[in-house]
Amino acid sequence: MIDQLPEGKSIGWMQAPPQWIFTHTVRFIGVVRVVIQDGEGFILIKKGKPLVYYFKHGRIELHGHGALDYFNSHPTIEFNLCKYTPEEFSQALKICDIEEAVPETEVVPEETRAEPVRADIEEDSFEDIPVISRPVQSHPVHPEKSEPVMDTPVAPVPVMPAAAVTATPAAAVPLKTIAAAPVKPAAAIPVMPSAAVPVKPVAAVPVKTPAASQERVFVPQPAVLEDPDIKIIGQIKKLNGIVAISVFNDDRNILLMGDVEIEPLLKIARTMLATTNKITPHLDWGSFVHMTLQIPEGNVIIAPYHENHLCILTTRTINIGHIRRILRDLQQDRNHDDML
Amino acid sequence: MLKQILNKFLILNDVQAALVIQENGEIIESMKSGITIKEELQEAIATIMLDSRKTAAQFGNAPLSMVFVEFSESFLILGPVMEEFYLVIIAKNSANIGQITYEMKKNQDAIVSLL
Numbered sequence: 001m002i003d004q005l006p007e008g009k010s011i012g013w014m015q016a017p018p019q020w021i022f023t024h025t026v027r028f029i030g031v032v033r034v035v036i037q038d039g040e041g042f043i044l045i046k047k048g049k050p051l052v053y054y055f056k057h058g059r060i061e062l063h064g065h066g067a068l069d070y071f072n073s074h075p076t077i078e079f080n081l082c083k084y085t086p087e088e089f090s091q092a093l094k095i096c097d098i099e100e101a102v103p104e105t106e107v108v109p110e111e112t113r114a115e116p117v118r119a120d121i122e123e124d125s126f127e128d129i130p131v132i133s134r135p136v137q138s139h140p141v142h143p144e145k146s147e148p149v150m151d152t153p154v155a156p157v158p159v160m161p162a163a164a165v166t167a168t169p170a171a172a173v174p175l176k177t178i179a180a181a182p183v184k185p186a187a188a189i190p191v192m193p194s195a196a197v198p199v200k201p202v203a204a205v206p207v208k209t210p211a212a213s214q215e216r217v218f219v220p221q222p223a224v225l226e227d228p229d230i231k232i233i234g235q236i237k238k239l240n241g242i243v244a245i246s247v248f249n250d251d252r253n254i255l256l257m258g259d260v261e262i263e264p265l266l267k268i269a270r271t272m273l274a275t276t277n278k279i280t281p282h283l284d285w286g287s288f289v290h291m292t293l294q295i296p297e298g299n300v301i302i303a304p305y306h307e308n309h310l311c312i313l314t315t316r317t318i319n320i321g322h323i324r325r326i327l328r329d330l331q332q333d334r335n336h337d338d339m340l
Numbered sequence: 341m342l343k344q345i346l347n348k349f350l351i352l353n354d355v356q357a358a359l360v361i362q363e364n365g366e367i368i369e370s371m372k373s374g375i376t377i378k379e380e381l382q383e384a385i386a387t388i389m390l391d392s393r394k395t396a397a398q399f400g401n402a403p404l405s406m407v408f409v410e411f412s413e414s415f416l417i418l419g420p421v422m423e424e425f426y427l428v429i430i431a432k433n434s435a436n437i438g439q440i441t442y443e444m445k446k447n448q449d450a451i452v453s454l455l
Binding site: 264267268271272274275276278279280282283285286287288289290291292293294295296297300320321324327328331 | 380381383384387388391392394395396398399402403404405406407408409410411412413414415433437438
């Protein structure tokens with residue numbers, strides 16, 4: 001199904017908690033293409049309303065809740081926002097077998113909650129959208145069904161320690177390992193059936209032990225960045241030589257734009273931050289603006305950003321003076337905001 | 341002789357100090373203008389040197405090319421010269437960074453020859 005969907009106009013690749021998508025697409029019409037390890041999927045969205053969830057890994061296909069739950073079982077997912085024209089969107093609806101004129105009443109959310117919508121993503125600009133409150137569907141409109149494409153269907157199984165799950169011989173797709181699949185520990189939270197997740201460990205990503213996987217608790221992440229923040233981050237990312245930009249705090253990555261693995265980058269950023277925290281009290285040079293570490297491959301820059309921090313990965317050819325001016329401006333804006 | 345080279349930095353606008361320092365914080369040579377290199381500053385520089393080298397190593401043992409730490413009033417640029425020796429420039433934030441880094445690269449060989 002993914003291959004049949006119109007391409008759309010890519011706004012950019014990002015890494016963020018799945019919930020971020022739903023709170024930042026109020027005026028977005030298009031498809032969010034999701035990549036998790038070797039699998040790929042999508043969320044068809046019309047103005048903040050998810051219409052279809054789909055994920056495919058090998059011969060395994062998940063629709064509706066199954067796909068949504070799988071997305072939600074990851075603290076962050078990597079995705080590409082692709083905007084559709086009305087024609088492309090109509091085409092996508094047909095491909096997904098959805099009636100174009102779906103009455104609102106057909107959208108029967110199983111759970112509805114008021115949630116502040118903080119931002120909205122549009123094609124090339126991130127316009128300021130007032131904070132509004134609207135009901136957000138937690139579940140897709142499309143009739144959800146988990147459809148493992150197997151010779152013998154495998155029924156969803158309750159969450160259990162990964163080590164305790166044995167591969168079902170009936171599964172047409174062999175279970176290579178489930179250790180790398182993030183699993184929520186709470187049994188009440190549905191998780192993609194283990195046997196239906198043939199996740200291959202990626203060489204570059206350390207494979208987590210079953211115990212480690214269990215400790216990885218998914219907590220729905222609130223959107224903590226406001227519209228102007230996302231606009232600023234997006235603008236910085238568009239500069240020549242910027243490979244990736246992340247907003248992070250002591251606990252987690254909040255937003256990542258760029259095609260990099262976030263964990264190694266965060267580790268380095270936090271090490272640099274620790275260095276600045278050590279030296280700042282001993283220097284009476286004013287407030288910390290940024291630290292740039294230059295290696296032959298490029299630069300890593302960390303800088304304070306509101307109550308969080310920025311980490312910018314650049315090529316070696318970047319104009320450091322330009323970045324420096326931006327960071328200084330950001331800090332001046334912050335100081336100005338503090339004074340107000 | 342090393343002082344003469346360091347003086348080339350000091351004549352640049354708003355540069356306050358140029359020093360060659362060892363990774364353990366020991367200052368080999370320095371030229372200053374309107375700034376005192378206190379023990380705390382020396383320790384801070386040593387921390388930056390050690391931590392940055394370790395951080396750079398996380399990029400597949402990449403050699404450290406330069407470290408730049410900026411505060412609202414002043415900044416510090418630190419570049420490895422050879423082995424455990426570093427050239428450190430301290431300047432007011434109105435100084436021209438491009439000019440400083442250019443001079444650092446230009447004079448690196450001359451500094452190495454004197455160490």
